[in-house]
Amino acid sequence: MKYTITQIKGGTDNCYIISNGADAIIFDTASGENLQHVKDECSKYNMKLIVLSHPHFDHEENAEELSKHYRIPVAYNEKDDNIFDDYNSQPLKSYGIVGFVVLKLSLKVLAKTKVARPENRLFVKEGDTLKDYGFPDIKVVELPGHSMGSIGLLVSDDVILVGDALDNWIKPGMGHLYTDIEALKMTTEKIRSYGKRTYYYGHGKPTEKF
Numbered sequence: 001m002k003y004t005i006t007q008i009k010g011g012t013d014n015c016y017i018i019s020n021g022a023d024a025i026i027f028d029t030a031s032g033e034n035l036q037h038v039k040d041e042c043s044k045y046n047m048k049l050i051v052l053s054h055p056h057f058d059h060e061e062n063a064e065e066l067s068k069h070y071r072i073p074v075a076y077n078e079k080d081d082n083i084f085d086d087y088n089s090q091p092l093k094s095y096g097i098v099g100f101v102v103l104k105l106s107l108k109v110l111a112k113t114k115v116a117r118p119e120n121r122l123f124v125k126e127g128d129t130l131k132d133y134g135f136p137d138i139k140v141v142e143l144p145g146h147s148m149g150s151i152g153l154l155v156s157d158d159v160i161l162v163g164d165a166l167d168n169w170i171k172p173g174m175g176h177l178y179t180d181i182e183a184l185k186m187t188t189e190k191i192r193s194y195g196k197r198t199y200y201y202g203h204g205k206p207t208e209k210f
């Protein structure tokens with residue numbers, strides 16, 4: 001099946017609409033101030049599902065509103081459910097100068113932003129496909145490290161959406177913020193093991209390699 005992937009830029013964060021023509025899913029939802037922009041893009045499709053790479057505000061904040069508006073579930077990994085109670089249940093650290101700056105800016109907002117646990121939620125895990133939502137060639141992969149329940153999507157055999165497991169602030173590579181750096185290193189190798197794909201990041205432009 002042929003899919004189109006549309007990047008929606010909301011400030012520094014990205015979300016993505018994956019469509020087979022008429023139907024679509026959205027991977028991440030950007031932060032609150034981007035709601036109208038995200039809705040405008042979604043309105044071009046018959047929306048089937050919202051998938052969250054992980055529930056930090058810059059990926060999650062519009063999920064509940066979109067879920068209610070389109071009457072569709074929000075899929076995420078149960079291992080991140082505790083972030084809805086308190087983001088500090090999985091505190092973030094960083095490496096490098098880029099990581100230091102990003103973390104400093106993020107923490108200010110993370111601390112004061114309470115993300116709403118979606119009412120219509122669906123737990124997904126490694127190996128699940130989205131065939132029930134019309135996308136049999138999209139598969140969930142667990143990418144722990146940034147958060148312990150971070151997930152990505154393998155799309156056909158040539159694309160992967162990685163959330164914050166990798167990022168491309170300046171150049172593409174392992175994500176600069178982590179809950180568990182050893183897990184994130186293993187995740188980075190796991191992503192490499194899928195072979196050559198186009199990489200879509202939570203932050204930064206897509207690339208053909210990393």
Ligand SMILES: [Zn+2]
Pocket residue numbers: 054056146164
């Ligand atoms: Zn994050």
